[in-house]
Amino acid sequence: xxxxxxxxxxxxxxxxxxxERVAARCPYCERPFxxxxxxxxxxxxxxxxxxxxxxxxxxxxxxxxxxxxxxxAKAVVALGVIYAATVILYMAVLGTFF
Amino acid sequence: MGRDGQRAGWRPLARAGATAVVVLALAGRxxxxxxxLGGSVASAxxxxxxxxxxxxxxxxxxxxxxxxxxxxxxxRGVNWWRVALPTSAxxxxxxxxxxxxxxxxxxxxxxxxxxxxxxxPTQNFALLVVWVGWWAGYTTTTYLVGNTWPAVxxxxxxxxxxxxxxxxxxDDASDGALPDRWGVWPAVAGLLALVFLEVVSPVGENPRLxxxxxxxxxLATVAGAVRYGDAWFDRVDPVSRVFAAYGRVAPLQRDFDGxxxxxxxxxxxxxxxxxxxxxxxxxxxxLLWVTTYDGLVxxxxxxxxxxxxxSLGVPALLVYAVVLLAGFAAFLGVYRxxxxxxxxxxxxxxxxRAIERWFAPALLPIAAGYHLAHFLGYFLGLAPALGAVAIxxxxxxxxxxxxxxxxxxxxxxxxxxLGGHVLAIWVAxxxxxxxxxxxxxxxxxxxxxxxxxxxxxxxSLWVITQPYAPPPFV
Ligand SMILES: [Zn+2]
Numbered sequence: 001x002x003x004x005x006x007x008x009x010x011x012x013x014x015x016x017x018x019x020e021r022v023a024a025r026c027p028y029c030e031r032p033f034x035x036x037x038x039x040x041x042x043x044x045x046x047x048x049x050x051x052x053x054x055x056x057x058x059x060x061x062x063x064x065x066x067x068x069x070x071x072x073a074k075a076v077v078a079l080g081v082i083y084a085a086t087v088i089l090y091m092a093v094l095g096t097f098f
Numbered sequence: 099m100g101r102d103g104q105r106a107g108w109r110p111l112a113r114a115g116a117t118a119v120v121v122l123a124l125a126g127r128x129x130x131x132x133x134x135l136g137g138s139v140a141s142a143x144x145x146x147x148x149x150x151x152x153x154x155x156x157x158x159x160x161x162x163x164x165x166x167x168x169x170x171x172x173x174r175g176v177n178w179w180r181v182a183l184p185t186s187a188x189x190x191x192x193x194x195x196x197x198x199x200x201x202x203x204x205x206x207x208x209x210x211x212x213x214x215x216x217x218x219p220t221q222n223f224a225l226l227v228v229w230v231g232w233w234a235g236y237t238t239t240t241y242l243v244g245n246t247w248p249a250v251x252x253x254x255x256x257x258x259x260x261x262x263x264x265x266x267x268x269d270d271a272s273d274g275a276l277p278d279r280w281g282v283w284p285a286v287a288g289l290l291a292l293v294f295l296e297v298v299s300p301v302g303e304n305p306r307l308x309x310x311x312x313x314x315x316x317l318a319t320v321a322g323a324v325r326y327g328d329a330w331f332d333r334v335d336p337v338s339r340v341f342a343a344y345g346r347v348a349p350l351q352r353d354f355d356g357x358x359x360x361x362x363x364x365x366x367x368x369x370x371x372x373x374x375x376x377x378x379x380x381x382x383x384x385l386l387w388v389t390t391y392d393g394l395v396x397x398x399x400x401x402x403x404x405x406x407x408x409s410l411g412v413p414a415l416l417v418y419a420v421v422l423l424a425g426f427a428a429f430l431g432v433y434r435x436x437x438x439x440x441x442x443x444x445x446x447x448x449x450x451r452a453i454e455r456w457f458a459p460a461l462l463p464i465a466a467g468y469h470l471a472h473f474l475g476y477f478l479g480l481a482p483a484l485g486a487v488a489i490x491x492x493x494x495x496x497x498x499x500x501x502x503x504x505x506x507x508x509x510x511x512x513x514x515x516l517g518g519h520v521l522a523i524w525v526a527x528x529x530x531x532x533x534x535x536x537x538x539x540x541x542x543x544x545x546x547x548x549x550x551x552x553x554x555x556x557x558s559l560w561v562i563t564q565p566y567a568p569p570p571f572v
Contacts, residue, residue, distance in 0.1 A: 014449060
């Protein structure tokens with residue numbers, strides 16, 4: 001598959017507020033990140049990582065996976081609640097709710 | 099037709115036709131019987147507020163649902179899917195000039211029948227072709243099929259002719275250049291001006307005025323395109339830009355190498371952020387705003403709000419203009435504010451400006467959905483009249499027919515609006531995965547825009563479920 005991904009030009013399209021110390025920077029494209037976590041993911045996704053970088057990428061992915069599981073659990077519960085509330089609301093309004 | 103069409107901004111055509119065309123009045127009554135748009139959903143007893151609330155829930159729920167889709171490779175598989183279509187350069191060389199010649203011919207007939215044709219709107223070729231055939235019907239094809247405007251544009255042929263004549267007469271003729279810092283702001287101003295003209299003047303019901311407007315627009319376009327070359331169509335002519343923007347939503351796309359490809363609708367939007375030029379984001383926001391404005395001025399609420407202001411002595415035209423500009427500024431402001439908030443929710447150093455450009459294409463399916471909701475019924479209702487008049491522009495039949503749409507058509511309109519929003523959520527979701535590393539930052543980057551979108555869906559549904567009231571004082 002050819003690469004059709006839109007591209008960001010890090011030098012022009014990112015800005016670090018005055019006085020803020022950049023937590024991490026991509027060694028390949030200089031893009032600044034607010035955390036090592038973001039940089040590690042970016043390097044693994046967008047560049048050709050070294051073995052050490054690949055290891056950090058996998059670790060960051062693992063960390064994402066745990067957090068994502070919790071997020072998804074919340075999202076599914078929220079969807080269920082919204083769905084149930086909508087159905088009840090419709091039944092109440094349309095007068096078929098006993 | 100009837101209420102649907104009127105609300106779409108083609109109120110003048112319906113207003114003026116009221117006495118002359120009994121069929122249309124009947125169609126209007128049929129629509130009225132089915133109740134307001136909200137009432138026609140599934141059963142007559144669903145109140146409007148519930149329809150509006152449901153719209154908000156559907157948009158919010160779609161966001162929650164897309165957060166479950168986190169396989170970036172699979173998303174790219176969907177978004178980058180394409181089939182190359184065979185194209186023939188030779189056919190193109192023949193077809194494009196032929197199309198341009200035909201459309202120029204139609205333009206001439208529009209001006210002629212506008213100036214000399216019958217003044218009954220549903221018998222007038224110019225009014226029907228411009229509003230029903232072109233602005234409702236043709237525009238729909240630009241986002242449902244593909245942007246054919248560069249091939250159809252009736253001003254290309256005369257521009258070429260004049261340029262050739264100029265080059266022959268003057269040896270040192272050269273193109274002018276628009277200042278770079280203007281970007282596409284001229285097109286933004288042009289779009290707002292066109293919509294203002296459409297709302298406050300009888301250009302939708304008076305064929306003579308329409309002919310004058312078309313003539314003026316033609317002269318300006320040809321003069322501009324001769325002077326500035328293709329940059330005119332790219333940066334100034336609002337019509338070309340509207341179709342180019344809508345065309346990005348369509349399944350037929352020109353690929354990077356110029357070949358024609360078939361894509362899934364909306365997926366082309368996930369590949370290009372807007373060009374880095376002043377006014378690019380503003381144009382997309384303006385396109386969204388004018389659809390809302392067009393509906394807003396035809397609600398009873400608007401009439402009730404404007405009347406006291408005008409009775410204080412404020413000129414009505416000023417009120418319309420101020421609201422048009424203030425609403426545009428507010429839309430742009432809210433969009434920019436949401437983009438700035440993404441910097442926090444996604445915890446990123448990407449500039450607000452880059453975020454604005456990155457996600458703006460996601461607004462286009464929303465605009466297309468509203469356009470379809472506004473104009474589909476209007477187009478179908480008047481298509482028979484358009485067909486009859488198109489066959490004999492200079493001797494139209496006395497009683498053109500109108501199609502009466504069934505009551506459930508109101509639900510189709512709601513689905514168009516919601517479909518646009520849901521597609522927008524998918525596009526924004528895909529774009530966020532391209533911009534931010536990992537999954538969580540991408541999902542969190544969507545919070546501000548989802549909040550805005552839920553409110554925007556609800557206010558727009560409110561507008562289209564309002565009964566029609568003619569805009570007062572204009
Ligand atoms: Zn990088």
